[in-house]
Amino acid sequence: MSEHDTTSRRGILASLAMGAGLVAAYGVLGLQGLAFLLPKRLRPKTRLLYAGRIDDYEIGGVKTLYDLEGTPVLVQRSEEGFTAFDSTCPHLGCKVHWEPDNDRFFCPCHNGEFRPDGVAYAGPPGDAGQSLAKMNVEANPEAGVVYLEVKDVKRRKA
Numbered sequence: 001m002s003e004h005d006t007t008s009r010r011g012i013l014a015s016l017a018m019g020a021g022l023v024a025a026y027g028v029l030g031l032q033g034l035a036f037l038l039p040k041r042l043r044p045k046t047r048l049l050y051a052g053r054i055d056d057y058e059i060g061g062v063k064t065l066y067d068l069e070g071t072p073v074l075v076q077r078s079e080e081g082f083t084a085f086d087s088t089c090p091h092l093g094c095k096v097h098w099e100p101d102n103d104r105f106f107c108p109c110h111n112g113e114f115r116p117d118g119v120a121y122a123g124p125p126g127d128a129g130q131s132l133a134k135m136n137v138e139a140n141p142e143a144g145v146v147y148l149e150v151k152d153v154k155r156r157k158a
């Protein structure tokens with residue numbers, strides 16, 4: 001083997017090492033670029049909101065909370081656990097509220113009446129067989145707190 005062959009082989013190995021270094025460097029740069037771009041695309045479309053302590057809810061009662069857009073959400077506690085209802089009436093979108101004395105959800109726009117499980121039994125929503133939309137709510141008994149899953153909203157720039 002001549003000295004020229006050795007020098008040539010070292011040159012090839014050096015070029016390969018330099019190429020591998022460049023690929024690794026651009027690869028890391030590319031991954032960092034993706035990490036910068038992807039979280040926005042992968043950002044969850046919902047958010048968990050603290051909805052109070054479990055003990056703040058009486059069994060059979062309903063509390064009105066608000067999502068991030070200011071829409072009332074009706075959170076109910078029963079013997080079985082927690083249920084959350086979107087307060088938007090499925091008929092034409094008025095706001096439904098809880099009437100504890102009548103043990104029903106009521107929509108004042110067209111006298112829509114809903115059972116505690118959210119199923120309509122009177123008024124136009126009852127005629128159409130509609131129900132209040134449910135939202136995800138979860139209680140954490142160990143921590144003694146309730147969380148409500150709501151639609152995320154875009155943040156406004158100051």
Ligand code: FES
Pocket residue numbers: 089090091092093094107108109110111112123124125
């Ligand atoms: S909008 Fe609720 S009953 Fe019509």
